[in-house]
Amino acid sequence: MAASKSWLPWHDTLHRQLLRQPNLLPKGTTLLIALSGGQDSMALLGLLLGLQHLHHWHFQLWHGDHGWHDQSATMASELKAWCQVKEIDLQISRSTRENTGTEASARSWRYQELAALSQQLCCRTVLTAHTASDRAETLLLQLARGTDLAGLGSLRQIRPLQNNDPTGPRLVRPLLSFSRDDTAQICEDLQLPIWIDPSNANPAFSRNRIRNDVLPVLEKLHPGCSRRIAQLSERVSQVEDSQRTLATLALEQLRCERGLQRNALKVLPEATRRLLLHHWLQEQCVGTLSASQLDTLSLAIGPGRPPGSRSLPGQMTLQWTQDSVQLVSKP
Numbered sequence: 001m002a003a004s005k006s007w008l009p010w011h012d013t014l015h016r017q018l019l020r021q022p023n024l025l026p027k028g029t030t031l032l033i034a035l036s037g038g039q040d041s042m043a044l045l046g047l048l049l050g051l052q053h054l055h056h057w058h059f060q061l062w063h064g065d066h067g068w069h070d071q072s073a074t075m076a077s078e079l080k081a082w083c084q085v086k087e088i089d090l091q092i093s094r095s096t097r098e099n100t101g102t103e104a105s106a107r108s109w110r111y112q113e114l115a116a117l118s119q120q121l122c123c124r125t126v127l128t129a130h131t132a133s134d135r136a137e138t139l140l141l142q143l144a145r146g147t148d149l150a151g152l153g154s155l156r157q158i159r160p161l162q163n164n165d166p167t168g169p170r171l172v173r174p175l176l177s178f179s180r181d182d183t184a185q186i187c188e189d190l191q192l193p194i195w196i197d198p199s200n201a202n203p204a205f206s207r208n209r210i211r212n213d214v215l216p217v218l219e220k221l222h223p224g225c226s227r228r229i230a231q232l233s234e235r236v237s238q239v240e241d242s243q244r245t246l247a248t249l250a251l252e253q254l255r256c257e258r259g260l261q262r263n264a265l266k267v268l269p270e271a272t273r274r275l276l277l278h279h280w281l282q283e284q285c286v287g288t289l290s291a292s293q294l295d296t297l298s299l300a301i302g303p304g305r306p307p308g309s310r311s312l313p314g315q316m317t318l319q320w321t322q323d324s325v326q327l328v329s330k331p
Contacts, residue, residue, distance in 0.1 A: 010047060010182070150282075152233060
């Protein structure tokens with residue numbers, strides 16, 4: 001496979017980051033890269049090709065054809081032909097409308113496909129080309145929907161590819177310090193082709209409206225705000241990590257045979273009770289709850305409230321008596 005001979009400041013930026021974080025993309029490993037053909041993923045591939053002679057990676061590429069527009073199959077075919085010229089293996093998955101009818105279902109389908117392929121290839125590192133701009137969009141979306149620190153600090157640089165498999169392949173996002181303007185310039189500097197997805201302009205997808213309508217206004221008011229919002233998201237994720245560590249220690253003192261000691265839990269300040277309840281439910285693999293749902297549960301198990309129960313995601317029910325709080329699986 002022929003690597004790029006050009007060394008640009010963009011390569012230097014990513015290379016220095018990898019030297020600071022040697023476990024991010026370990027040398028000599030196989031990297032499975034999700035390649036949409038858009039500017040972000042093409043910029044990621046271009047940079048990694050330019051750094052390959054220093055890090056000796058092996059590349060496997062994957063493209064997901066969502067079928068969201070008439071030209072999606074043609075785009076996938078052209079992208080595969082380009083990869084063949086570069087002597088890089090590209091595997092393509094094609095979805096049905098049932099799999100990718102919404103943003104959430106499409107994201108779930110992509111990660112399922114990547115998880116299956118990573119297992120087939122015995123690959124431990126899966127890469128996506130999310131940027132600081134994506135992270136800013138996600139924070140604004142989560143903020144508008146109602147979330148907590150975990151939601152505001154999402155799009156982490158490294159996380160398990162599948163949340164229910166913490167020891168499985170890692171999802172790594174090497175471009176979170178780059179903006180969307182940066183990736184456009186990288187593609188221009190490296191003379192990389194770009195396949196523009198018409199669905200990125202579809203206002204039916206909420207992220208597109210944030211990207212095309214909201215952030216441009218904020219950038220005009222406060223230039224560079226997308227990068228600063230992304231940096232805030234990173235700081236929030238670090239705070240959330242610290243809180244998780246402290247919550248784990250505190251929960252050890254509250255556990256009982258049935259779950260948690262309600263008498264000890266309900267005398268805590270409401271914000272502390274809410275935080276511990278949130279982390280305990282995460283430990284039990286309960287699906288994501290909104291900030292308002294957590295507030296409601298925290299108040300319901302607080303002082304002066306009678307025993308009761310609430311249905312939760314994942315076919316679970318939270319029950320509380322005078323003495324304990326426990327999770328029960330629905331029949």
